[in-house]
Amino acid sequence: MNIEGNSFGDNATIHQGNVYHYSSQGASDRCLADLRSTDPRDDKIRIEQTKGGLLRELYNWVLENDKFKLWYDDDDTKGQLLWITGDPGKGKTMLACGIIDELAVQTRLENPESKIILSYFFCQGTDSRINSAVAVLRGLLYLIIHQQRSLISHIKSKYDIAGKSLFEDVNAWTALSQIFITILQDTSIDNTILIIDALDECGTDQAKLLDFILQHSSLPRVKWIITSRNGPVIEQKLSTHHSRALLSLDLKDNEASISDAVETYIKHSVSRLDVVRDDKALQDELEEAMQQKANGTFLWVSLVMKELEQVESWDALQVIDEIPSDLKEVYTRMLGQILQLKRGSHTYCMQLLATACATYRPLSLSELGFLSDLPRAISEKPGAVRRVVTMCGSFLTIRDEIVYLIHQSAKDYLSTEAFRTIFPSGMGKIHHFLFSRSLQGMSQILRRDLWGLKAPGVLIDEIMAPEPDPLATARYSCVYWADHLCDGISEDWTRINDLDDNGVIHRFLNKHYLYWLEALSLQRSVSHGVTALNKLEALLTAIQ
Template structure:
C-alpha cells in the first residue's frame, strides 16, 4: 500500500468521524440523549485531530511501515462506520424515544457493542496508529488526553445496563471483538470452548459446530429460520450430496493432486491472491475437484473456517441464475456463523415481506452479501466456491463483477470458481497478478493420473469382474486408453458395462467410441434400435426434458411428455422409460435430471431434427396445452382439504399424496411455454374464444390458491404481467379480464400469500362490484358471509399505495424506462419501487441526515440523485442502492431541487442559500462558478431538452435562465408572479418555460426572449406546488 493510499484511508476515517459529529451536533440539545452519547461525542474532535496528525506523518514512513498501517486503519474504519451508522439510526432532534432505536442498533449495526465500548475500541486503534506506528507526531498532552479518554470509556457504566440476560465480554486491544450479545448460555455445544484473549479478533464457539459468535439472533428461531428459507432455492449441501452420488462418489485419490498443485497452494497461502479460477473442457472433473476442495477446507484445523459454496446448473431454473448463487452462498455462511442473520433481518426490518424475490432479489442480496463480508473481513477462513459459472445463464456478468469486486475489496475472503474455457468469463474475471488461473488442459498429466485412479477404483467395484483379476486389468487398460482424461466419459462407459455379461465386456468396450460427442451419438443410435414404440417414448421424454425450465418430478414428466396412460399412471413404468434414454438422464429422489450439461447441449444442438421435426416452438405449444390440461384435471377449490379459510400457509401440511405434485411445474411455467409458441398457435389460444380465456374464466381462483400453496404468489404476479404485456388488441374481453386479474392479484397478494383460502373470502368480498373476477366467481363467496361490505363500483385510479416511508414524501420520479419509481422523504431516506408490482426495492438508500427534498433519475436510469436539508447532494447506483462517493458538498443551506442534464453528464441543484450549482455527474466535482442572482431561496431547477439552458425559480418571485456551459445568466429575470415561485419546467421542444407559484397562478414564458405568454393560467384557489410539461404538441400542462 502506497503512502498516498494510506493517507486516503486515514482521510476516509476522518470523513466518517466528521459525519458522525455532524449528526450529533445537529441534535446535541435533543431530549433524552444518554450521557454516554455525550461522552462519546466529546471525544470525536480528539480522534479527528490525532488522525490529521497521522496524515502528516505518513510520508516519513518507509514502504514496509506504510503497509503495516493498512490492517489497523481498516479496523478503525469499520468501527467508525459502525459508530456513524449508530448515530444516524439513534439520534433524532425532535424525538426522545432513543432507547428502542438504540437497543435495535446495538444488535443490527454493532453486533453487540454499546456506544462507549465502540468508542473505546476506536480510541485504542488510534493509540496504536499515533503512539506505536507513527511515533513523535503527537504532543505529550495529546497522548495524555488519549489515555484518559480510553480509561473513561472503559470505566463508563453500560449504557444498556438495565437489559437483563445479556453477556458482557471485555476485549482489550485493537481489532474486532465478536461476542454473544443475547440471553442464555454462551456455549451450549459439546467439545472444547476456545476463547482468544490476545489482541485482535476474539472467537468463541464449539469445535463441533465450528460456529463463531453466538448471537441471540439464532437461525433456529422460527422467525430467522423463515428468513433463511427466503434466501435459497435449494440447499447447496443437498446439491453437493446429489452430485457426488450421481457421479459415483467422491474419491480422494482422484483429487489429491490439486491439493499439492503449486497454483492451488499459492492461492491458499498467499493473502494477496484471493481468487482461483479452475477451467477446463466438459467432463474433465471440475465439479468433483471443487467437491474435494470443499471437503478439505471443511476439515481444516481453523475452527473459524467458513466454506460456502454453490453448484450452478443450466438445466435447472432454480440453479442457473446469479440471484440463486448469491442466496445460496449467504445461506451457508449464516448456517455456519449464526450471528450473520442480523444482516438478513435488516431487510425485513425495513418493511419488505419478500425482499429477495423478483427484480428486487439481486440488489437486496448484494447489499446483504457485502455487509456480511464487511462484518467478517478481518477474519481469515472465509471461502466462497462457485462451480460451473458457464451454467449461470441469467445475469452472469453481474455475478462475475461481484466476484472480482469483492475479491479486490475483501482480500482475506478466498474465492474458488470453475467454468469451461470461455473467453467471456476470462475477460470479465479480469485476471491479473493477484488472481490464480489453473487450467486442467495445462495440467493434463495430473488429470490423466487422476482419471486412471478413478478408473481403477470403479472397475474394481464392478460385480461382473470381481473374481477375474486378469479381465479386470484388461478392462481398466481399455477404458484408460480411450478416456482422454475425461471423467464423464469414464462414468458413462462404466454405467453401460454394469449391464453387460462378463464374457461380452471387452467386445462392448471395443465398440464404444472415444470422446463425449461420439459416445452421445452412440446412445441415440441405441435408443433408435429399441423395440416397438420404445424409441418414440424415449423421444417424448427427452424432448420434454430439453425444453423444461427445471428438472421434473416423475409425475410432471409423465403428464407433460404425452406418454400413453398405461405408462404415465405408474412411477415405475415412467422410470423405466427414463432409464431407456441411455445415460442422458438420471433419477434422484423421484426427480429426473440431465446427467450433465454437456448431455443437454448435445441433444439441443445436434439432434434438433430428430426431436423437433416441426421445430421446438410446436413442441412448446404441446407442453403449454398439456399444462392447461393437467391444471384443469387437478386444480379445485381447497385442493388440500384445509376447510378452514383462516389457516395460514405456515400451518399447511402437505398431504402424503400431494395433488400438486403433478401440476406444480405447469402452474409456474404454462405462460412461459405459451410465449415460446409459434405466432399462429398463440393467436388462436389468445382469442376471446381461445383456450387461455376459457381456462382463466373457470380455473383462475383455483390456480391462485395453488400458487399460494406452492409459496409462489410473487411468481404469479409476474406471470399475469407477462400475459398483460401481450398484444391482445383483437381480444378485448380477454384483455379486460387479464387487466382485472392483475388488479385483483396485486391488491390481494399479501392476504393470499398468508392464507391460501382467503382467495375465496376476503379477496372476492372486497373486490369492486364491477370487477370481472368478482362477478365471474361470485358463487365462490362462502355462503356463511351473509352481509357483504359496501365496496367501490370500480377499481380505484390508484393502482397501489407504496408504503415504507415513516415521514412525509417530498419528491417522486420515474426512471426513463418506466420500470422504477424513486421517492424522497422527511424520514431522511430515498426509496426505490418496482413500478409494475409496487414492491419496494431494497435496501432503502440511507446517508442523508435530514429530510430528502428532491430526487431524480439519470436519463439512462443507472443513477439516482437526491438533495437534502443536510445541505448535501448524494448519488446512488439505481440497481444496487449503493451510494456513489463522494457526497456533493458546497451549498450552505438546504438543497431544495436537483435535476440531471439530458445527456446525464451534469447535475444541477438549487438551495436555500439562494444559489444554483452545477456538478459533474461522474466525479461529483462542482463546476464553477456558482450561479448567483436570486435574492431568496431557490425552490426549483430544470435543464432545457437540449441541455444548453438551466431555468430556476425562487422565493424572490422571479425565474432566471442560465447558460449551462458557462453559468452566465441569460438576459433579464422573468418577472410576473406576485409570490413564491415553487416549480419550473421546460416544454419538450424547449421553446417555452412554465412556472407555478404560491400566487395561485401558472404562467408560461418564451424561453428565447423571456416574454410572458398571456394570459396567466388561473383557476387554482391555493398554492401551486408543481408543474410539468406533458404533451409534445404543447397542448397540455
C-alpha cells in the first residue's frame, strides 16, 4: 500500500503492515507457555516407560505405612511434610509415581469437581533443564495453573512487565518463590499436595530449595512429599530442622516391604523374558537366584534383566552367578565388558559415555553421534549410532530417539570411580572438545532462512520444523556451546586463544551471528543466546 500524497492530522497514528490482535486469553496462554520448562506429566510417563512400567504391587506397601497414613490423614500441622529417603536404586522414583497415581484420582488432575490440587516434579541430575530450584518451581506452578487457570493472575501482574525473562533472569528464583507462596495462600484453593522427587539431583540452588521447603512446610492447607538419597547436605538440614510438620520415612527402616516389592518385580520381569517364557522351571530358578543377590535394589534387577535379554536360556543362570550383588561392582563389570570390545567399538563407546556424562541434557541420536565425533559412516546414520549405544551395555538407554543415562548412580560412577577411564585427559578437555565440535557443527549448518520460511515476520506458533530438520544435529550446540567453553577453560589462560581477536569465536560470530539467533528463535531459545553472550563477556573480563 502506498500512502504517499496523503495528509494526516498532528495526532494521527500510522501503521503499515500486518496488525495482530491478542485477547486476554491469548496473553494468558503465552504466559503459561513461557512458564513451561517441562510438563511433569510427560516426565512421569517417560520415566515409567524407561523403567519398564509401574506395578501397583511395587508401591502399595507405602499406602499402609504408618507415617504415610499419618501424613495423609492429619489436617493439622503434625505431619504436613513427608520426607522419603533411601539409597540409589531402591525405588524412590517409582514410589513417587505410585503415590501420584493414588492421589491423582482425588484431585483436579483427574477429577475436575475436586477442590484439591496435586502438583509434582521429577528432578534429574543428568538434565540441566530439570535439575535446578527454578525449574522445580516452574514445573510445580505449571501443573497448579493447568488445574486452576484463574491462579495465573498471580503471575501475569509481573509477567506483563517482564515477559519470559521473569522465569529466566538472575532474579527468577526470588520472583517465582514469592509468586509460589502467594498462590499457595490463595483462598480459592482448598488443599494443595506437592511432590518433589529426587531433590538430591537438584544441582543448582539445592540449598535454596531445601530451605524454602522446610521454611514453608507448615503452611495451612498444603502437604508435601519429598524423596531423596541420603546426602550430607540434606541430612544436616533435616537433623537441625525441628518441626512437628516433618515426618521422615527411611527405606532402610522398611527393608521387609522393599524386599517383598523387589521379589514381585523379579517375578514380573522374569515372566516377560522371552528366552524363558515357556520354561516355568527355569523361571523359578532365575527368580530364586536373583532374589538371593538383589539386596532390595530395583535397579540391580533392571540391569540384570537387560543383560539376560542378550543371552540364551542355558546361559542365564551362569550370567546371574557372575554378576556382583553390589551396584558399583555391577557398573565395574559393565565397563570391563565394554573395554573388552574390539578396539574401534570400545573407543566409540568411551566417546559416547564421555559425551553423555558431560552434556547438560539428554541428546538425540543424531546430536550424540555428531558431538561424540563418531566416524561419519556411523554419526550420519541413527541406526548405526543406536548400535553403538547398545554396545555401551546398560549405562545408556534410548526412549523416543533420545539417549539417557540409565540412572543418576550410573553417571556418578562414570564421573568418579571410572573417571580416569572415561576422561583420561580430564573433564575440562571433554568440555572444550564439545565446545569445538559445537562451533564446527553450527558453522557447517547455519544459514539464512534455515527452514525455508520465506516470511521473516511469521509467528513461531504458525510454523513446524521441516522433515528432515536441518537443525537436528545442531540444536543442542546452539544452546550450550558457550557453557562448554566456560567449563572447558582451565586456569592456564595462556593456552586459550578461542577468545582472541580473529579467534574461532570471533570468526563464528562475525559470519554466523544472525543465523545463530535465527536458529535459537526456531527453538524458542533466544534467551539462551543472551545468557551465552553474558557468559562470554564475563569470561573475557576474567581472563584480561
